[in-house]
Amino acid sequence: DPEISAEFELLLSWADEIRTMKVRANADTPEDAAKARQFGAEGIGLCRTEHMFMAQDRLPIVQEMILAENKEEREAALAKLLPMQREDFYGILKAMAGYPVYIRLLDPPLHEFLPNQEELVVEITTLKLTGGDPAVIKAKEQLLKKVRALHEFNPMLGHRGCRLAITWPEIYAMQVRAIYQATAQLIKEGVDARPEVMIPLVIEAEELRKLRELSVQVAKEVMAEYGVEVPISVGTMIELPRACVTADEIAPHADYFSFGTNDLTQTTLGFSRDDAEGKFMQDYLDQKIFAENPFIVLDTRGVGKLMKMATQLGRQANPALKVGICGEHGGEPKSIFFCQEAGLDYVSCSPYRVPIARLAAAQAALGDVTRDK
Ligand code: PEP
Numbered sequence: 500d501p502e503i504s505a506e507f508e509l510l511l512s513w514a515d516e517i518r519t520m521k522v523r524a525n526a527d528t529p530e531d532a533a534k535a536r537q538f539g540a541e542g543i544g545l546c547r548t549e550h551m552f553m554a555q556d557r558l559p560i561v562q563e564m565i566l567a568e569n570k571e572e573r574e575a576a577l578a579k580l581l582p583m584q585r586e587d588f589y590g591i592l593k594a595m596a597g598y599p600v601y602i603r604l605l606d607p608p609l610h611e612f613l614p615n616q617e618e619l620v621v622e623i624t625t626l627k628l629t630g631g632d633p634a635v636i637k638a639k640e641q642l643l644k645k646v647r648a649l650h651e652f653n654p655m656l657g658h659r660g661c662r663l664a665i666t667w668p669e670i671y672a673m674q675v676r677a678i679y680q681a682t683a684q685l686i687k688e689g690v691d692a693r694p695e696v697m698i699p700l701v702i703e704a705e706e707l708r709k710l711r712e713l714s715v716q717v718a719k720e721v722m723a724e725y726g727v728e729v730p731i732s733v734g735t736m737i738e739l740p741r742a743c744v745t746a747d748e749i750a751p752h753a754d755y756f757s758f759g760t761n762d763l764t765q766t767t768l769g770f771s772r773d774d775a776e777g778k779f780m781q782d783y784l785d786q787k788i789f790a791e792n793p794f795i796v797l798d799t800r801g802v803g804k805l806m807k808m809a810t811q812l813g814r815q816a817n818p819a820l821k822v823g824i825c826g827e828h829g830g831e832p833k834s835i836f837f838c839q840e841a842g843l844d845y846v847s848c849s850p851y852r853v854p855i856a857r858l859a860a861a862q863a864a865l866g867d868v869t870r871d872k
Pocket residue numbers: 545547738758759760761762763825826827
């Protein structure tokens with residue numbers, strides 16, 4: 500259990516009086532949300548929904564949905580996931596009652612959900628060698644064919660994020676339905692649930708316009724059904740260079756921007772985030788090409804410059820736009836200084852980094868004279 504001493508608590512309370520940026524947490528379970536509250540998080544800046552789909556009891560349904568032949572089959576699988584998602588969101592929104600919860604709709608590299616091709620090949624071969632049931636063999640072969648057809652060489656740059664929802668909108672429709680059903684239920688129970696919908700991997704205003712329209716329509720349907728009314732907020736991750744340079748076109752469709760600096764670093768630098776650790780990257784960085792590892796400390800001349808550009812363009816087009824960060828850099832003190840300078844409204848980081856972020860945000864607001872230039 501997190502424990503903060505009384506002295507540190509006092510120091511943090513002074514920091515809170517000074518800082519101008521809000522500090523939120525990245526959390527996707529009620530337990531993490533509760534921990535984040537104990538550390539003083541003012542809401543959830545990123546609730547990822549991928550892990551919810553990975554749970555062992557759900558994976559077969561998720562596979563059914565991905566491998567579906569058509570929309571009807573996909574919707575049938577999604578209908579089974581709806582009550583489970585409703586329960587997920589109910590728990591998180593309850594743990595964060597009174598504070599905003601930015602729920603990011605599904606953003607997985609699809610292969611993470613699919614059966615392993617090599618294992619399937621072994622299974623089929625074994626069945627054939629041992630005289631297995633031909634019908635079972637045929638079904639497995641068909642499955643293998645489908646899995647092969649969905650194989651992607653670069654899944655992180657593939658059918659992911661909002662691209663998934665542009666082609667299969669029923670997935671996001673199910674998630675938004677679950678979010679607002681959980682919210683309506685909580686409101687009826689007297690709990691102040693405050694969800695905000697977040698769309699990942701947007702590169703073009705039209706994507707967000709369409710998915711916002713879908714989200715608002717579904718949210719309104721649910722609210723009418725339950726007879727409750729809560730404000731609808733839809734924002735977007737800004738995590739690809741094209742989103743930064745077209746931020747003025749995207750902003751009119753967004754209530755908020757949340758910088759995903761993990762993907763933004765990967766795509767601006769052209770380095771795979773999955774290979775940043777433990778492979779060639781450290782040897783490369785040891786050559787002092789970069790003063791600091793850009794996956795840890797914001798590269799202010801690259802990713803940071805794009806963030807400033809996107810913030811300015813976004814606010815010009817939509818003065819009410821809220822802007823924050825939820826990539827790993829959001830919990831790194833030097834990056835928090837940069838966020839202050841860039842005019843962000845909030846940072847969001849892992850629950851355990853929240854106290855550090857509160858202190859760093861206060862120092863940044865004061866303009867710490869000791870910091871590296
Ligand atoms: C990001 O890209 O910075 C981000 C927060 O999203 P994820 O790490 O889930 O891709």
